[in-house]
Amino acid sequence: MTETAPTEETSAGNGAADTDGAREHRKPALHLRISTQMYAGIAVPLLLTLAASVIAWISFTRVGEAEKEVTQGAIPELDAALGVAEASNRLVAGGPRLTASSPDDYEDVVAGIAEARGEFETQLDLLWNRGTGAMWLGQMRSDAAQLNSNIAAIEAEMPEYFALRRDADALRAEADRVMRGDKEVLGLVDQIVPALDDQLFFLVEGRRHLWTPPAPESIHRSDSEVLLYRRWSALSGDVSQADALLASAFSASESALIEPLRESFESARDRIEINLAGLDEAAGNELRPAVNRLIALGLADGGVFDVMFRSLQIEENQRELLAQNQELGVALVGEIESLVGAVQADVDAATSASAQAVSTGRLLLVVISVVGIVGALLFSWLFVGKRILSRVAGLSDRMRALAGGDLETPVETGGRDEVAEMADALEQFRQAALEVQRLNLVEELAGQLSERNEQLSQTLADLDRAQDQIVANEKLAALGEVTAGVAHEIRNPLNFVKNFAESSDELLEELLEAIADPEPPDDQADYITEITGDLKENLTRIRGHGDRANRIVESMLMMGRGGGESRPVEINALLDEHAMLSYHSARAQDADFNVTIERDFDPDVGELEVIPQDMGRVFLNLVTNAGYAANERWRDLGGEPGKMVTAGDGDSTPYFPTIWLSTQRTDESAVIKVRDNGTGIPPDVVQRIFEPFFTTKPTNEGTGLGLAMSNDIVRGHGGQISVESEPGEYTEFTVELPLERAAPVEPIESEEPSPAT
Numbered sequence: 001m002t003e004t005a006p007t008e009e010t011s012a013g014n015g016a017a018d019t020d021g022a023r024e025h026r027k028p029a030l031h032l033r034i035s036t037q038m039y040a041g042i043a044v045p046l047l048l049t050l051a052a053s054v055i056a057w058i059s060f061t062r063v064g065e066a067e068k069e070v071t072q073g074a075i076p077e078l079d080a081a082l083g084v085a086e087a088s089n090r091l092v093a094g095g096p097r098l099t100a101s102s103p104d105d106y107e108d109v110v111a112g113i114a115e116a117r118g119e120f121e122t123q124l125d126l127l128w129n130r131g132t133g134a135m136w137l138g139q140m141r142s143d144a145a146q147l148n149s150n151i152a153a154i155e156a157e158m159p160e161y162f163a164l165r166r167d168a169d170a171l172r173a174e175a176d177r178v179m180r181g182d183k184e185v186l187g188l189v190d191q192i193v194p195a196l197d198d199q200l201f202f203l204v205e206g207r208r209h210l211w212t213p214p215a216p217e218s219i220h221r222s223d224s225e226v227l228l229y230r231r232w233s234a235l236s237g238d239v240s241q242a243d244a245l246l247a248s249a250f251s252a253s254e255s256a257l258i259e260p261l262r263e264s265f266e267s268a269r270d271r272i273e274i275n276l277a278g279l280d281e282a283a284g285n286e287l288r289p290a291v292n293r294l295i296a297l298g299l300a301d302g303g304v305f306d307v308m309f310r311s312l313q314i315e316e317n318q319r320e321l322l323a324q325n326q327e328l329g330v331a332l333v334g335e336i337e338s339l340v341g342a343v344q345a346d347v348d349a350a351t352s353a354s355a356q357a358v359s360t361g362r363l364l365l366v367v368i369s370v371v372g373i374v375g376a377l378l379f380s381w382l383f384v385g386k387r388i389l390s391r392v393a394g395l396s397d398r399m400r401a402l403a404g405g406d407l408e409t410p411v412e413t414g415g416r417d418e419v420a421e422m423a424d425a426l427e428q429f430r431q432a433a434l435e436v437q438r439l440n441l442v443e444e445l446a447g448q449l450s451e452r453n454e455q456l457s458q459t460l461a462d463l464d465r466a467q468d469q470i471v472a473n474e475k476l477a478a479l480g481e482v483t484a485g486v487a488h489e490i491r492n493p494l495n496f497v498k499n500f501a502e503s504s505d506e507l508l509e510e511l512l513e514a515i516a517d518p519e520p521p522d523d524q525a526d527y528i529t530e531i532t533g534d535l536k537e538n539l540t541r542i543r544g545h546g547d548r549a550n551r552i553v554e555s556m557l558m559m560g561r562g563g564g565e566s567r568p569v570e571i572n573a574l575l576d577e578h579a580m581l582s583y584h585s586a587r588a589q590d591a592d593f594n595v596t597i598e599r600d601f602d603p604d605v606g607e608l609e610v611i612p613q614d615m616g617r618v619f620l621n622l623v624t625n626a627g628y629a630a631n632e633r634w635r636d637l638g639g640e641p642g643k644m645v646t647a648g649d650g651d652s653t654p655y656f657p658t659i660w661l662s663t664q665r666t667d668e669s670a671v672i673k674v675r676d677n678g679t680g681i682p683p684d685v686v687q688r689i690f691e692p693f694f695t696t697k698p699t700n701e702g703t704g705l706g707l708a709m710s711n712d713i714v715r716g717h718g719g720q721i722s723v724e725s726e727p728g729e730y731t732e733f734t735v736e737l738p739l740e741r742a743a744p745v746e747p748i749e750s751e752e753p754s755p756a757t
Contacts, residue, residue, distance in 0.1 A: 048372040052365055059361030084140070085336045087120035091147055092329035095322045098154050099315075103162045113151060120144060140335055147328045150321040157314050164311040171297055171304050172250055178294050179243050188239050188290050195283065196232040203229055210502065228279070235275040235287075242268040242294060249304050255312035262305040265298045395423055402430055494549060497542050504538040507531050566741065568607040569615070571670060572663055576601070578616045579661055582623040586631075592640075595627050595676075600662040605670050609741040614713045618721075621706040622674040622733050623659060628697070629678025629731060630657035636679070665739075669719070672735040680727040689723070717741060 094113035101109040124140060181187030198208065203225055206214035214220070245265045252258055272291060276284050298304050398411050411427040511531045514524060579597060586593045634657045637645040647655045660675040681689065685696060692708040714721045719737040724730075 044375055045372055048368055052368045055361050055364045055368070059358060063358060083123040083126065084120065085333060087116060087123050088144070088329060088332040090116035091120055092325050095151055095154060095325045098151065098158065099318050099322065101158070106158060106162070110155060117148060140332060143328045143331050147325055150325050154318055154321055157318065161311060161314045164307050164314070167302065167307045168250065168311065171307060175243065175246050175294070175297050175304070178290055178297065188287070188294065191287060191290070192232065192236045192239060196236055199225070199229045199232050231275045231278040235272060238268050238271045238275065239294070242272065242298065246298055246304050249308045252308060252312060255309050255316060258305050258309040258312065265305070269295050269299070392419060395419065395426065399426065402433070497545050501542060504535055507535050507538070566609050566611045569610050569612045571605050571608050571672065572601040572603070574612060574616055575619050575661060575663065575672060578619040579623045582620050582627060586624070586627050593627070593631055595630050595657040595659055598658060598660045600660065602664045604665045605663045606665070608670055608737055608739065610717055610737065615717065618710040618713050618735065621710050625706065626659045626674050626676035626678065626731065630659060630676045633657070633677070633679045669736045669738050672737070673732060675730060675732040677730050680729055680731055681723070681725040682727050686723065686725055
């Protein structure tokens with residue numbers, strides 16, 4: 001028994017209150033029970049529902065009779081009409097599938113079209129047998145006959161079209177072999193370009209080989225040698241034009257374009273013959289087989305122009321037939337719609353009969369429903385709402401409060417029914433729970449807090465280790481990316497060193513011969529002075545290119561070590577050097593990568609006090625990102641090797657991937673800018689690019705640490721980095737470094753991201 005506030009209970013013959021404040025636990029009288037009152041309230045709606053069911057039964061019987069008329073008459077006719085529509089759509093769709101088929105699936109497509117044709121005839125016969133659509137059936141059969149005729153014409157042309165495409169592929173491969181050769185045969189390009197370079201070298205230097213003495217200027221710059229160079233140059237251009245004309249024929253979209261290409265090819269052939277005849281006999285005989293083969297590929301019977309003209313004619317004829325098929329399909333759909341309209345009239349007549357029966361039943365159901373709704377509302381308001389729901393809602397609120405931890409407020413609910421019994425049980429539960437809570441709460445919270453602290457400590461340690469490992473991997477990845485570029489950068493100065501060393505060796509031999517002459521001529525001293533001057537100039541160049549290679553290696557070693565000490569560094573040279581490292585690294589990974597680098601360096605920038613390897617990593621990362629964005633836009637616009645693209649959006653201006661590097665000295669700082677005409681950065685992304693691990697590149701192409709590390713490095717030098725970007729137009733990063741380096745600035749964490757880049 002639980003103590004509660006005294007409550008006044010009213011019942012038949014008893015108006016006294018419980019003097020001791022205790023509630024007696026006994027079942028309520030039968031007429032006071034909620035279940036008895038609920039049963040009485042439900043009985044009335046049941047009687048009304050029974051009356052509504054009888055009325056509905058009568059109405060449904062009348063509707064069923066009308067529905068039987070529709071299902072046995074109109075629906076089969078509609079089904080047959082829809083079958084004709086579906087089969088005609090399959091037949092119309094067979095044309096595009098046939099033109100898009102390959103030799104491997106051609107037979108399957110033809111079989112599918114034959115199946116659709118048979119299905120169409122079957123559905124037309126069903127309509128005829130139903131006795132419906134006689135006035136449209138004749139026109140349907142006429143349209144179907146024309147449709148079948150068009151598809152048969154396409155089927156007849158497809159084997160020839162497949163053969164022509166195979167011939168075109170073979171001719172394309174042969175043209176590429178004639179121009180560029182393979183492992184067994186040299187192509188025209190491999191023969192003409194070296195000969196043209198050798199003739200140019202002879203005109204300029206007077207030598208056929210490096211080791212042969214130069215010929216007199218009257219010989220190597222004679223009119224005949226100049227004319228011979230011009231013929232080689234013209235022959236190279238004409239052969240390239242002929243190759244381009246063949247490529248244009250392969251990519252032509254209309255047969256009318258083939259004849260102008262053929263005429264241009266014949267003109268190129270005539271110029272090739274004229275220039276070939278002007279070469280010496282040995283060179284002409286060597287080039288003749290490949291030239292003849294190139295001309296035969298274009299102009300012979302079954303050549304490129306013949307094959308492409310016929311295949312384009314077939315494609316144009318097929319497009320006309322497909323357009324006719326589309327019109328026939330539309331006509332068939334219109335005829336079927338007329339048929340459906342006739343059937344719909346029969347359906348409407350049957351529907352009107354059922355509507356009369358439904359309207360009568362609806363009126364009676366509305367009356368019964370209104371009576372039932374009014375009675376239900378009164379029952380809900382007077383009994384359920386006031387008698388039950390308000391008390392249950394109070395009890396429910398108290399239970400939610402208990403579940404939320406409020407064990408101090410007592411449970412109070414009046415009455416002598418089942419709800420009152422539930423309130424008594426809940427009060428006993430509250431008192432028991434309150435006691436248990438007081439005993440266990442402190443111990444439970446202490447254990448949970450200790451366990452959570454251990455988990456957080458372990459998670460923090462794991463995150464620190466993972467972050468250190470990712471940063472180390474990012475540095476190693478950047479080092480690996482520039483390795484190929486470093487190799488290319490070193491190869492250039494080494495080639496210069498080799499060439500100047502060979503030239504110096506020849507000059508030394510000439511000097512020894514001049515010194516060994518017992519009777520030197522009068523101008524021998526000037527000759528010796530000229531040779532020694534050339535030797536000194538060569539040695540200066542060798543030393544300069546050697547120093548360049550050494551600087552590249554030192555930069556690579558410093559980048560690998562990371563960190564380092566600050567020292568005065570020429571900013572223009574550091575930016576240019578790492579820009580070339582980024583370019584050649586990208587070229588080593590992707591042979592199709594190509595961007596133009598424009599430089600606008602302020603010579604007054606001079607030297608700044610920086611950590612070279614760290615600042616070089618910043619420049620390398622900015623140029624690499626710029627090249628990636630410009631190359632991505634070039635690819636998005638359809639860029640391919642050797643193919644010109646435009647900027648898009650109706651702009652016919654040619655698009656070239658370009659990076660602009662500029663430096664400028666102000667009164668207090670040096671400003672370095674890296675700008676590209678790439679894809680740009682969306683506004684919702686630009687606010688987050690300096691966040692660690694945030695990247696828009698694919699998963700295997702970026703870690704999201706490059707710009708975050710660059711931001712930390714620039715801030716560590718007392719500078720700042722910012723960005724401007726227009727999506728689809730450009731992105732420009734700006735690095736400002738103080739002329740006099742102050743104490744390093746530690747990165748400041750804040751809730752707002754740094755200014756966008």
